[in-house]
Amino acid sequence: KxxxxxxxxxxxxxxxxxxxxxxxxxxxxxxxxxxxxxxxxxxxxxxxxxxxxxxxxFPRDVRRIIYTTNAIEALNSKLRRAVRARGHFPSDEAATKLLYLVLNRSEKAWKMPPKEWAMAKSQFAVLFADRFHAARA
Structure with missing residues (x-):
């Protein structure tokens, strides 16, 4: 209560x-x-x-995405499902590629992404410029 x-x-x-x-x-x-x-x-x-x-x-918008667990749990569920379906991976790079593809597909499938996602994504681009832009390429 x-x-x-x-x-x-x-x-x-x-x-x-x-x-x-x-x-x-x-x-x-x-x-x-x-x-x-x-x-x-x-x-x-x-x-x-x-x-x-x-x-x-992290900036406030990024923290909001982190502590808003519904979006994180839904995404985590998709990642777990993809890994479980695959079983094993020949290398770490293969696992990373699969997770990258699942994340990209998940973002496109969002009917209504969290309102903070656009701001958080731009903050991630600033904070992790080298990794973020390499992943987007």
């Missing part, structure tokens, strides 16, 4: 401007009502903090 309110409180952490603001939001969460009611949540965030920090290096 507390799921929505708890999620709203946690959103202040992962939607913070940078890692310093996120840590302040986490401290505030832990000291607040939800942190007192569910202390294990604050402890989990603290234990995984070193893995969370790189997330804040």
């Amino acid at each position: 507390d799921r929505r309110d708890l999620a709203r409180a946690l959103k202040l952490i992962y939607s913070a401007v940078d890692d310093t603001a996120a840590e302040a939001a986490l401290t505030s969460f832990e000291a607040g009502f939800w942190g007192q009611k569910f202390p294990a949540i604050g402890n989990m965030w603290r234990r995984a903090w070193q893995e969370v920090i790189p997330f804040f290096a």
